[in-house]
Amino acid sequence: MKPAAFTYHRAESVEHAVSLLGELGEDAKVIAGGQSLVALMNMRLARPSALVDVSGVRGLHHMVLEPSGELRIGALVTHAAIEDYPLVIPGFEILPKAAALVGHWPIRTRGTFGGSIAHADPTSEWCLVAVLHGARMVIEGPGGSRTLGSEDFFGGPFMTDLGHDELLTEVVLTEPRERSAIREFARRAGDFAIVSAAVAYDIVNGRMSGARVALGGVASVAVRAPAAEAELEGAEATPEVFARASRAAAEDLQPPSDLHGSADYRRRLVRVLTERALADTLAGD
Amino acid sequence: MDDTATPAGGTRWTGNKWVGRPMSRLEDAALLTGRGRYTGDIDVPGTLEAVFVRSTVASGEILGIDTTAALDRPGVQAVVTATDLAATPGLTALLEREGFVTTTMPLLATDGVRYAGEPVAVVLASDRARAEDGAESVVVEIAEKPAVISIDQVREGGAGAVHEEAPDNILLDSTLFSDDLDSVLESSHLVVTKRVDTGRVVALPMEGRSAHAHWDGDRLTLHTSTQVPHMVRSAVAEQMGLMENQVRVVAPDVGGGFGQKCVVAREEVIVAVLARMLDRPVRWVEDRGENIVASFAGHEQVHEMTAGFTAEGVLTALSTDVWCDVGAYSAYPFTCAVEPLMAAGELPGPYRVPRYAARGVAVTTNKSPTAPYRGVSRPQITLAVERLLDEAAARLGIDRAEIRRRNLIRPEDFPYTGANLVTYDAGTYGESLEMCLAELGYDRWPERQERARAEGRLLGLGFVCFSERTGYGTPVFAGRGMAVTPGFDTAVVAMDPTGGVTVTTGVSAHGQGHATTFAQIVADRLGVEPSQVRVIEGDTDAVPFGWGTFGSRSIVIGGSAAHRAAGRLAEKLARLAAHRLEAAPADIVLENGSAHVRGTPARSVSLAAIAHDAHIAVQHLPEDEEPGLEARDSYDPPGTFSNATHGAIVEIDPGTGGVSIERYVVVEDCGVVINPLIVDGQVHGGVAQGIACALYEGLDFDEEGQCRTATLMDYLMPTAMEIPDFELHHLETPSEHSSTGAKGMGEGGTIGAPACVVSAVADAVAHLGIPVDRIPVTPQYLALAIGAATDNPDPGEQT
Numbered sequence A: 001m002k003p004a005a006f007t008y009h010r011a012e013s014v015e016h017a018v019s020l021l022g023e024l025g026e027d028a029k030v031i032a033g034g035q036s037l038v039a040l041m042n043m044r045l046a047r048p049s050a051l052v053d054v055s056g057v058r059g060l061h062h063m064v065l066e067p068s069g070e071l072r073i074g075a076l077v078t079h080a081a082i083e084d085y086p087l088v089i090p091g092f093e094i095l096p097k098a099a100a101l102v103g104h105w106p107i108r109t110r111g112t113f114g115g116s117i118a119h120a121d122p123t124s125e126w127c128l129v130a131v132l133h134g135a136r137m138v139i140e141g142p143g144g145s146r147t148l149g150s151e152d153f154f155g156g157p158f159m160t161d162l163g164h165d166e167l168l169t170e171v172v173l174t175e176p177r178e179r180s181a182i183r184e185f186a187r188r189a190g191d192f193a194i195v196s197a198a199v200a201y202d203i204v205n206g207r208m209s210g211a212r213v214a215l216g217g218v219a220s221v222a223v224r225a226p227a228a229e230a231e232l233e234g235a236e237a238t239p240e241v242f243a244r245a246s247r248a249a250a251e252d253l254q255p256p257s258d259l260h261g262s263a264d265y266r267r268r269l270v271r272v273l274t275e276r277a278l279a280d281t282l283a284g285d
Numbered sequence B: 001m002d003d004t005a006t007p008a009g010g011t012r013w014t015g016n017k018w019v020g021r022p023m024s025r026l027e028d029a030a031l032l033t034g035r036g037r038y039t040g041d042i043d044v045p046g047t048l049e050a051v052f053v054r055s056t057v058a059s060g061e062i063l064g065i066d067t068t069a070a071l072d073r074p075g076v077q078a079v080v081t082a083t084d085l086a087a088t089p090g091l092t093a094l095l096e097r098e099g100f101v102t103t104t105m106p107l108l109a110t111d112g113v114r115y116a117g118e119p120v121a122v123v124l125a126s127d128r129a130r131a132e133d134g135a136e137s138v139v140v141e142i143a144e145k146p147a148v149i150s151i152d153q154v155r156e157g158g159a160g161a162v163h164e165e166a167p168d169n170i171l172l173d174s175t176l177f178s179d180d181l182d183s184v185l186e187s188s189h190l191v192v193t194k195r196v197d198t199g200r201v202v203a204l205p206m207e208g209r210s211a212h213a214h215w216d217g218d219r220l221t222l223h224t225s226t227q228v229p230h231m232v233r234s235a236v237a238e239q240m241g242l243m244e245n246q247v248r249v250v251a252p253d254v255g256g257g258f259g260q261k262c263v264v265a266r267e268e269v270i271v272a273v274l275a276r277m278l279d280r281p282v283r284w285v286e287d288r289g290e291n292i293v294a295s296f297a298g299h300e301q302v303h304e305m306t307a308g309f310t311a312e313g314v315l316t317a318l319s320t321d322v323w324c325d326v327g328a329y330s331a332y333p334f335t336c337a338v339e340p341l342m343a344a345g346e347l348p349g350p351y352r353v354p355r356y357a358a359r360g361v362a363v364t365t366n367k368s369p370t371a372p373y374r375g376v377s378r379p380q381i382t383l384a385v386e387r388l389l390d391e392a393a394a395r396l397g398i399d400r401a402e403i404r405r406r407n408l409i410r411p412e413d414f415p416y417t418g419a420n421l422v423t424y425d426a427g428t429y430g431e432s433l434e435m436c437l438a439e440l441g442y443d444r445w446p447e448r449q450e451r452a453r454a455e456g457r458l459l460g461l462g463f464v465c466f467s468e469r470t471g472y473g474t475p476v477f478a479g480r481g482m483a484v485t486p487g488f489d490t491a492v493v494a495m496d497p498t499g500g501v502t503v504t505t506g507v508s509a510h511g512q513g514h515a516t517t518f519a520q521i522v523a524d525r526l527g528v529e530p531s532q533v534r535v536i537e538g539d540t541d542a543v544p545f546g547w548g549t550f551g552s553r554s555i556v557i558g559g560s561a562a563h564r565a566a567g568r569l570a571e572k573l574a575r576l577a578a579h580r581l582e583a584a585p586a587d588i589v590l591e592n593g594s595a596h597v598r599g600t601p602a603r604s605v606s607l608a609a610i611a612h613d614a615h616i617a618v619q620h621l622p623e624d625e626e627p628g629l630e631a632r633d634s635y636d637p638p639g640t641f642s643n644a645t646h647g648a649i650v651e652i653d654p655g656t657g658g659v660s661i662e663r664y665v666v667v668e669d670c671g672v673v674i675n676p677l678i679v680d681g682q683v684h685g686g687v688a689q690g691i692a693c694a695l696y697e698g699l700d701f702d703e704e705g706q707c708r709t710a711t712l713m714d715y716l717m718p719t720a721m722e723i724p725d726f727e728l729h730h731l732e733t734p735s736e737h738s739s740t741g742a743k744g745m746g747e748g749g750t751i752g753a754p755a756c757v758v759s760a761v762a763d764a765v766a767h768l769g770i771p772v773d774r775i776p777v778t779p780q781y782l783a784l785a786i787g788a789a790t791d792n793p794d795p796g797e798q799t
């Protein structure tokens, strides 16, 4: 379990990182926290010829709540920084709860928000939150910057639209919601979830509005559950409605079967976890 | 009372000052401050790093191995294949028993590969990364054959042969006890038949296997992460054509073994062979991936049982067929028969079974080979028998505790010889059961369970009883027909001129804390402090010939040998002190580092003064005494039985099928407890491992024989987060078969836990008619079965 040979380059700035990536060619890779990449390299499943270390780059550690209510998260913000963030971020209360579900604490102190999004694991908590909150990914490349929504950014398991010479610098979470919750099931604490479910909605005139349900572990990327959202939208937040929405969430799905869970089991987990996440949104009532 | 002068093997002494104390471990300071020294730390200049090229297919014929590209990689010094090792015969484990087929494990795959992960070549380079570069450049061409991957597949017939010698893939088929049970079963009130399946697990010691060898012209030094240094020495000497005095095997600090290191690995032999062949020091350090797919596994069995019961639930007869998937090779020296013979030989466990028939079968498959794994078949037989009793109780309408009371070996039965011809020494079978039930609140359980069910919660309570034979002596191994009979062990206790004590012994700790427990035993015998006693193990140049540590043997066998040797030394010290103090040896008391005349503490001499004279001024010794202070003794017991009852309360999440363990109670009896902290630690680790077998761990193979659980992301070794707190209780029935009264207890936790957790899980879903007869029990299995049984579209809220 030793990586294949590679060269190491430390980027001083976003521009420097982008130019290094351009110079070093297609087989170079960004390394941020290294919590996914180093394991892959040790197993030689990834064999970059060069690493561009962005962990020393300044200006990517911010969390900024815009007047519009959107939240900008710098790519290098660690999972632990979000988990331990001292203030409540209105509209995005799901963040620290989701952060606590990412791996184990030592991993959270190094692994980054941007690294998780760029790595695009189908059950990553941050990919789920990105889908839930209609995230925009801000990307810097040789030709300047561009922005992509999550539908266009995520291509499949471990696949994104990022070019080899591009850097993800920031993720903008949109659509703040008054109430939100996340549930997942893993065999062991800290494991990637078999299935995860996140929900969010506002209450307008006593009814749910802007309802969102996002699911992980049921497709090649995190997905929304439109049928469940439709059940919630405009309805009162009651256990009966939640139960109907959870059933609807599961009905649409053709999840994969693998070592960790069959399609039937994943469907059951979707129903159970969606319902529990929805119930969690009433916990404060 | 003090009887330090009691002759060796005489009455057990009772005036313990150190034995029984919860002393913290003498070895821990070094281990916890980074001063441990493991095989990977051995640093000899010029060492080459070895990396094995392993077969990527489970079964096939090797058509060719091309090493040219590998030799061109920077830093690669050599690539070795089976052709280069033609002079080594390979490892052959022997058993003189009808129905056993002898097979050989070549050091490297020769013409065929038998599992994915089997070593086919070795690359040696200046460092590990470059050796891995070389390994991926070796091109192995294999004509793949269909893989044999399961017991059921072999039983159906028609699978290809893993070994030519065994066309039906059966390496052992042995009827240990034949008895025609038909008439007894016919006249029994109830006959239960049951099949129980247990998953394949791998031990995952914190430190994987590793070896470092160097050859100095006519002598080999091999550091290796082993439980059995002398066995490795014998194997290496044989494979290399050396006298054993030309081989020094050292087990430095060893980070766990659990049985995986009590057999001889081909990799450690190869490292030794290459050190001589290349005349360069060679090191191999196994990585986690290799440990999972290529090291020794265990515990995959199918039990098919038929048992008769009276209307009162008393067992009338029991027959069992035990099928063990032993993988691709028979491990040296224990052979692949170790699991089937143990299972069929000891299945009745703590229960009185009047008529018994048992057959043990070893099935070879294209999977990594097996070795004894902590508990060796007793976790499986305990699961099998306890599932049987739970089912019989349910069908007869008898309380689960009551059916056990009616079948357990009773106090008046000891020594009890069962239908399996095993003789059990005294234990606390009934007492431990009652104590465990009381702790669990068993009498109030039905109410609690009912209440929980009414709230939609699935709570279960389980408990199991078992016996654990420990300290297997020579006759047991000889009785099995083993060519190697690792029964006895030896200790030498010496006092140096300053009064410091050194114990050398053939047992070999790899985490068990012998440096502490053996020091406690010897300190009491000699009247010194444990901190003055140094225990040396694991270096064949320094310790007497012995068999190492496995099978819960060390405290029974090595501990007795040390106790006896220390007793002999105490006698000599008493004689020398008596001479100086002008008293009778029988009146000498050894205490606090000196010898005094009983009743007259002022008439005393320090042990250091006696020790000085015994070495440096021998003119002061009595005329008939030899110089020096050293005594040696050996011990070879018939085996002694520890016992325990485990109890657990679990809750199943009906939505996800996740199981959480609310309480875990152990009431165990391992005789005289030498050190309660170490006993508790062994129980904790063992139960954690057993819970892992019950709920988490299982090697999974696809139809091609590829291991699908090749990393710790997929092979679910639980963490501290999944393991509950334990409630431990101890009973002490001193053993008749060890000098200290101690019984072994290294495996009990692992033996009881799988059955206990399963029993609790089964209880939680008993009202839904869900069978739980296969481990690991997965959340998926439970959730889908609960869903089907309740047909409940809304599995309900739960936190």
Ligand SMILES: Cc1cc2nc3c(=O)[nH]c(=O)nc-3n(C[C@H](O)[C@H](O)[C@H](O)COP(=O)(O)OP(=O)(O)OC[C@H]3O[C@@H](n4cnc5c(N)ncnc54)[C@H](O)[C@@H]3O)c2cc1C
Pocket: A029, A030, A031, A032, A033, A034, A035, A036, A037, A038, A039, A054, A075, A101, A102, A103, A104, A107, A110, A111, A112, A113, A114, A115, A116, A118, A119, A121, A123, A124, A125, A126, A162, A166, A167, A168, A169, A190, A191, A192, A193
């Ligand atoms: C035991 C264990 C358990 C884990 N459990 C979970 C879990 O439950 N949930 C979960 O979501 N994750 C889990 N992880 C993964 C962890 O969250 C990683 O931190 C995260 O996936 C990657 O972030 P990183 O900063 O470490 O990225 P790295 O490992 O450095 O990089 C990951 C990938 O992203 C690319 N990359 C990184 N940053 C950028 C950037 N700014 N721009 C472009 N490309 C970039 C890299 O080139 C690489 O391909 C676990 C990891 C471990 C070791």
